Structure formats: structure tokens, C-alpha cells
Amino acid sequence: GEDVEQSLFLSVREGxxxxxxxxxxxxxxxxxYWYKQEPGAGLQLLTYIFSNMDMKQDQRLTVLLxxxxxxxxxxxxxxxxxxxxIYFCAESTANFGNEKLTFGTGTxxxxxx
Amino acid sequence: xxxxxQNPRHLVRRRGQEARLRCSPMKGHxxxxxxxxxxxxxxxxxxxxxKENIIDESxxxxxxxxxxxxxxxxxxxxxxxxxxxxSAAYFCASSRQGVRSTGELFFGEGSRLTVL
Numbered sequence: 273g274e275d276v277e278q279s280l281f282l283s284v285r286e287g288x289x290x291x292x293x294x295x296x297x298x299x300x301x302x303x304x305y306w307y308k309q310e311p312g313a314g315l316q317l318l319t320y321i322f323s324n325m326d327m328k329q330d331q332r333l334t335v336l337l338x339x340x341x342x343x344x345x346x347x348x349x350x351x352x353x354x355x356x357x358i359y360f361c362a363e364s365t366a367n368f369g370n371e372k373l374t375f376g377t378g379t380x381x382x383x384x385x
Numbered sequence: 386x387x388x389x390x391q392n393p394r395h396l397v398r399r400r401g402q403e404a405r406l407r408c409s410p411m412k413g414h415x416x417x418x419x420x421x422x423x424x425x426x427x428x429x430x431x432x433x434x435x436k437e438n439i440i441d442e443s444x445x446x447x448x449x450x451x452x453x454x455x456x457x458x459x460x461x462x463x464x465x466x467x468x469x470x471x472s473a474a475y476f477c478a479s480s481r482q483g484v485r486s487t488g489e490l491f492f493g494e495g496s497r498l499t500v501l
Contacts, residue, residue, distance in 0.1 A: 276427075303488040314389075314476060314494040315428070322488065360427055364484050371418070371441060371484045375427035 278361050278376040285384045290348040292379045294361030297342065301363040304337060305373065306346045309358045318346070318359075348381075356383050387412065389479050389493035390459075397499045404464040404471070406496040410479030417460045418490065419452055422474040431475075434460060467500045474498075 275297040284290045296304070302323050307315040321328045321335050321344075328335045334347040348355055358378040364371070390409040398404050410417050415436055420428040430444040434454035445452065449467075454460040464471055474495045484490050 303484070305488075305490075307492070314391075315492040317489070317491060320488050362428075364488070371416070371433045371480075372430035372444065373420075373428075373484065373490060374430070375420075377425075377427045 276361055276363055276374050276376040278359075278379045280377065281380050281382070283382045283384055284351050286351060286353060288351055290346075290351045290355065290381055292346045292348075292359050292361075292381065294344040294346075294376055295342055296344065296361070296363045296374075298363060298365055298374070299342065300365050301342075303364045304335075304344050305360075305362040305364075306333075306335065306344075307360040307362065307375075309360060309378070310356075315360065351381075351383055353383050353385070356381060389414075389477055389491055391475075391477050391493035391496050393496060394494060395497050395499070397501060398467050399501050400468055401466050404467050404498055406462040406464075406475050406477075406498070407459040408462070408477030408479075408493060409459045410477075411481075411491055414479035414481050414491075416480040416483045417454050418478040418480070418484075419460075419462050420476045420478065420492075422476060422495070424473070428476060431462075464498070467498070469500050472498055472500045 278294045305320040306318045332349045336345045360378045361376040362373040417434045419431040422428045432452045433441040449465045451463045474497045476495045478492045
């Protein structure tokens, strides 16, 4: 079955770049996602990338996809205190009738002043 | 443009009672999904519905759990005879044309169920 793995914790100094990594096992993944969850809140869709793309950039966010290694990363430039949250990687597969996302366990990003 | 609306945000039930969680999808969205998040874990898919139809319930426990998305009104996730292990955050998500078509999936704020 599908599996998505992330490291649990990341600490970064304010102003530095954060890089959150994710690996997945399903070679037929179609879309790969990054969601942000602040304490007690829902999941905010940050960005997603179609599997035929290598990179997607949106303001401070850069997503890199290495499909050969099944590795996805999220880079946050100029990290701010408001970026403190749990970041979830997720993937979906375009099999017929399959509409579900498989999530990683999340990476808790802590910003050091 | 309101997002996915869930209520109640917090629900406390005693063992054996019933829990009903409601979800109104974003305007124009006809695809609804329910996910469960246990403490310190990622989200796990439960069920996918379109209006009046359950499309995929492969993640739903076989007993005590049911979901519906009627022609009119919100989607409902119902948990009968709750047990302590049902304590979790239940998230609803919606999509305009389905995840396979557009990739987009938007989540609500979640309903946090505590079973005493």
C-alpha cells in the first residue's frame, strides 16, 4: 500500500530557509501536496504539484519533486515566526475510483528567534 | 467565499452515546471527504461521498460509523455507541470536481471529539 514518511521535527532560525523533506512509496502518485496545520486548526493547502513537474514556486515556497527517488521537499525562504506549524506531505493516486490522499505523520517546524 | 464549514468544533460524549458531526462543503463543491486524525498522527482517509452517494468507504470502521451526504443539507458523519478510542479530530474536505480531476482538496477546521 501507499506510505508517506517525514521526519517529525525541524528547528530553524528566523530568517533562514526551512527545508522539509518527504518520501513516498507509490510510484503511480499523481499529485503531491503540502498542507500546514497550526495548533487546534484545520489543514491549510499550501501548494501541490502534479507528478510530471519537477519544481513549483509560489512566493516564499518552493516545491521540488524527484520522481525517480520518490522524494518531495518544501523550502520556505526567509522563515518567520508565523511559519511555526506542522507541515504534512500527502500524495494521491489516479487509479480509477481512488480519490483519497495518503498523509505523512507531519513535520513540526519550530522557529528559533 | 466561505470555506468548508464543520460543526460542532468540539464535542464531548460519554461512552455509549452517539456523535454527529456535520460538514458543509465549499460553495460549488459536490465532492466531500472525511478524514480522522488521532493525537500526534497524520490524517487517515475514512470516506468519500458525492450527493446522495457513498463512493468509497474503504477507510470507515465496519461497525458504528456511517456517513451520508443528502441532496439537501450538510454531510453527516455519525458514530454510534462511542468508545474512548473514537476520541480524535475529524476533518471534512471538499473538492469541486474530485481529487483525480483537479488535485485540489480543501479542509475544514475539524471537529474534535472527546469521549469520556
